[in-house]
Amino acid sequence: MTTPAILSGADVSDACFLADFQTMSSFGATGRGGVDRQAATTADGEQRRWLASLLAARGFDVRYDRIGNQWGLLEAVPGAPYVVVGSHMDSQPTAGKFDGAYGVLAAAHAAFRIAERWKVCAGRGTGRPPVLNVAVVNWFNEEGSRFKPSMMGSSVYTGKLALEDALAVQDAAGVSVGEALDALGMRGDWDGPDAAFCAEIHVEQGRSMERDGITIGLVHSNWAANKYEFVVHGEQAHTGSAVIADRHDALLGASMLVVAAREIADAFPGVVHTSVGQLSVYPNSPVVVPSRVELLLDLRSADEYALAAADALLHERVASIETAASVRIERRTSHSWPVMPYQPEGVELAAKAAADLGLVHKPVMTIAGHDSTNMKDLVPTVMLFVPSVEGISHNEAEYTKDEDLVAGVAMLTEVVERLAAGDLEG
Amino acid sequence: MTTPAILSGADVSDACFLADFQTMSSFGATGRGGVDRQAATTADGEQRRWLASLLAARGFDVRYDRIGNQWGLLEAVPGAPYVVVGSHMDSQPTAGKFDGAYGVLAAAHAAFRIAERWKVCAGRGTGRPPVLNVAVVNWFNEEGSRFKPSMMGSSVYTGKLALEDALAVQDAAGVSVGEALDALGMRGDWDGPDAAFCAEIHVEQGRSMERDGITIGLVHSNWAANKYEFVVHGEQAHTGSAVIADRHDALLGASMLVVAAREIADAFPGVVHTSVGQLSVYPNSPVVVPSRVELLLDLRSADEYALAAADALLHERVASIETAASVRIERRTSHSWPVMPYQPEGVELAAKAAADLGLVHKPVMTIAGHDSTNMKDLVPTVMLFVPSVEGISHNEAEYTKDEDLVAGVAMLTEVVERLAAGDLEG
Structure with missing residues (x-):
């Protein structure tokens, strides 16, 4: 100045x-x-x-x-x-x-x-x-x-x-x-x-x-928003020796959820915003398949109908990820508000x-x-x-x-x- | 007893x-x-x-x-x-x-x-x-x-x-x-x-x-093993308001890498094991798009040819994820051993x-x-x-x-x- x-x-x-x-x-x-x-x-x-x-x-x-x-x-x-x-x-x-x-x-x-x-x-x-x-x-x-x-x-x-x-x-x-x-x-x-x-x-x-x-x-x-805390539950295993088909990898499930969130935003370009800002891994050791991942995921839109459609898509994806990654996904808390x-x-x-x-x-x-x-x-x-x-x-x-x-x-x-x-x- | x-x-x-x-x-x-x-x-x-x-x-x-x-x-x-x-x-x-x-x-x-x-x-x-x-x-x-x-x-x-x-x-x-x-x-x-x-x-x-x-x-x-520490570099942004196309989401890039690792193991069933056991997010705040994720990824196999093929596939995927998620992926350290x-x-x-x-x-x-x-x-x-x-x-x-x-x-x-x-x- x-x-x-x-x-x-x-x-x-x-x-x-x-x-x-x-x-x-x-x-x-x-x-x-x-x-x-x-x-x-x-x-x-x-x-x-x-x-x-x-x-x-x-x-x-x-x-x-x-x-x-x-x-x-x-x-x-x-x-x-x-x-x-x-x-x-x-x-x-x-x-x-x-x-x-x-x-x-x-x-x-x-x-x-x-x-x-x-x-x-x-x-x-x-x-x-x-x-x-x-x-x-x-x-x-x-x-x-x-x-x-x-x-x-x-x-x-x-x-x-x-x-x-x-x-x-x-x-x-x-x-x-x-x-x-x-x-x-x-x-x-x-x-x-x-x-x-x-x-x-x-x-x-x-x-x-x-x-x-x-x-x-x-x-x-x-904008309207739906905010979720998800907990992905898996099973600890040895990262090297556990047979892949036997694994219940909580981090794999969580990662699929992060990717799914972005794909949902991409399905409503400019209309729906999604994000995962916080994600914590347990036990977070180099040689242990994670047994628990907690993450915060949110969906936002100015259009409540688009938000509802995106939300339904998210819940479909949660169910399919549970099967694909052999994990259980718990929706611990949620918080939402309309426009x-x-x-x-x-x-x-x-x-x-x-x-x-x-x-x-x-x-x-x-x-x-x-x-x-x-x-x-x-x-x-x-x-x-x-x-x-x-x-x-x-x-x-x-x-x-x-x-x-x-x-x-x-x-x-x-x-x-x-x-x-x-x-x-x- | x-x-x-x-x-x-x-x-x-x-x-x-x-x-x-x-x-x-x-x-x-x-x-x-x-x-x-x-x-x-x-x-x-x-x-x-x-x-x-x-x-x-x-x-x-x-x-x-x-x-x-x-x-x-x-x-x-x-x-x-x-x-x-x-x-x-x-x-x-x-x-x-x-x-x-x-x-x-x-x-x-x-x-x-x-x-x-x-x-x-x-x-x-x-x-x-x-x-x-x-x-x-x-x-x-x-x-x-x-x-x-x-x-x-x-x-x-x-x-x-x-x-x-x-x-x-x-x-x-x-x-x-x-x-x-x-x-x-x-x-x-x-x-x-x-x-x-x-x-x-x-x-x-x-x-x-x-x-x-x-x-x-x-x-x-x-088994032979290739172990990597990857650092995914993005840019902090507001999780809600930042336009999706403008984002450089390090956690999205890291999640795509976790999913890619599993897909590579699935491409060599029973022959290649892959895992990410440790993953840390910065700043890990609910409303900030992550700017940095550090993760440990490893590939293992009893078959050194399969391991080399899986490793080449991983590096291809790293390059494509950099583009898809608009992030930069740094391979910080690696450690490997043969059979x-x-x-x-x-x-x-x-x-x-x-x-x-x-x-x-x-x-x-x-x-x-x-x-x-x-x-x-x-x-x-x-x-x-x-x-x-x-x-x-x-x-x-x-x-x-x-x-x-x-x-x-x-x-x-x-x-x-x-x-x-x-x-x-x-």
Whole structure:
């Protein structure tokens, strides 16, 4: 970023945002331009302390709730509920530096700008007077890589996951969520603020906006998904001496399932996405035919009929793999959701704001889950996207251009100000 | 085992062996009749201490060499080299209780019987006077599940693996072989005894002897093997939102390789064995397309031409999988060996001994590697098998009948006595 000699007020705000973004990206920085900040690790704790100082310096009240969500409260209307705006700063291992972190910093800067506008408004009578307060949020453990499930903080806040269950979840080393949060001093004894509306901005994690030359995506609904945990049961045997026909190779069965998942996606090109991200082998010894493989497989689509057809195909393939590999395949847990809309009035408010700001926008769907996916079931929620170059996500090479980042901050500021001004109230 | 009221001398010896076998199987016992005694774990240390007390009680000199091989020396001919007889007591995780442990206990009991015969011989002039000494050995870390590579103790003893390299190997928790042996007090400052011959007995780990009604297998050679470590390189991406055509899914490539390995075995039915026992995924997170998978793949055959054809097929498949899955497949290390004979004079000596004892025997090959596979490159070596019910191996359900176990001890005793008497000496 080069800084011209004379800057307008907006340029100064944008330069300030980009400078803070660069600072934020130093926490847990990896060698190849990404970050590694899994939930409640040292790097996650450091960036949270930095965010706390940033918020406190602007007069925000920084607090932690019982599941470690980090809040920065700006109370302009005593006792009124809040417009909750934020995302998550935790990351996958060796992830990109944008993802949720962009959304948290954009929320903080949007709130800073609104605070300034309100001061101006109070003094000079310009701007829109608030009827609601603003709460910046950094949701705890959206990624779910260290502690399952993902979207933990917003799931507890919205009552979808019991606090006790979430606190008891352990990582691979046996450390619980509660212990990890206590070690950072980031577990509070408060349930979080009262929400009236919610807004979140995030990078697209796809390439449709880049392809179409769109600056702001207005998320109107999410893809449907069926998520399964499969356990493939075989029998231990000697990898060398056991006769092939006698083997019950759990890894062969699991591998056939991974291949089948891709073949199913290929049968619905562009319409169904499938994946296996996690797969664990037991006993995982060089000379033992594996007796158990656990894997997570998911199917997603914007088209519920295609998803149902793909799902039926998957279950046919499971049955045929059981026979072909002489294994038993157990479907241990499953979790699914339909195509669900974000509130249309929120999409409409955002479309007007984008038009007023002169930002090129279009309605989009989200394939990935977000904390806003939880929040929209609690309060009217606006979800916004900025483009991502080549749609690279969960990868150190993830990239969004500065001009799109700052356009997103301006857009989010406008949306939150309108929500706080009561544009969607009764 | 039921004990008749009056026992012959041989029956008493056999009952004593079976009782000791039962005691030995209590170390690291699992709930389903197997054992979990990975190298230099607490359970491995406990059984080694028990074996030491068993050997010491019979007057054997118990010592550890620099890589932790456990020796029980019976010196009848001062200064003469040794007939080395033994196997390994360490196991895979959740393994059967027979495997190498049977071979070590059979060696100890064979040596006890030979010691008795030598006493009788010295007093009364019966039996065969020794020209060599006998050393019982419990090789360190044959299995290679906790510390790679397998057959570590015999590899160091035979000079195939540098002592320093072996001691520096770390387990998944970062504990080195040297540290683990020191914690047990089982690392010595001695190179082990001078070997003149070697003998080992083991369960077959296959079903050919059971099928043919054979009590003693005379191993004349080993199967050829090509072992590879493949690393599949992909790119991290979001499991949900990344467009399928854009993905470089390392787990898909690895799974296609696992399936290809089985298809290659199926193309050479009964002739080629293939397997992938170990496979590790990075970052192994539910929502990240894996960027790296490491796996160990091996091909084995008694027919070197078939093995070469299978290997060529594998490399063709690797190239086609790279294209189909948009990944890069690196062959990091490989290790291979041809069909190699055990010394024919040893097989002949064993055949005569089996005939003299009236035991049904046949020549067999070994598919699995054994410590004797190393030893036969150093000194003439006799490798014997007893049958294994259904060939179940590296599995808690592994089973060999008592009558076969005790026949094996009698056979091993006869072979070691003949070797110690100089039957194969110039």
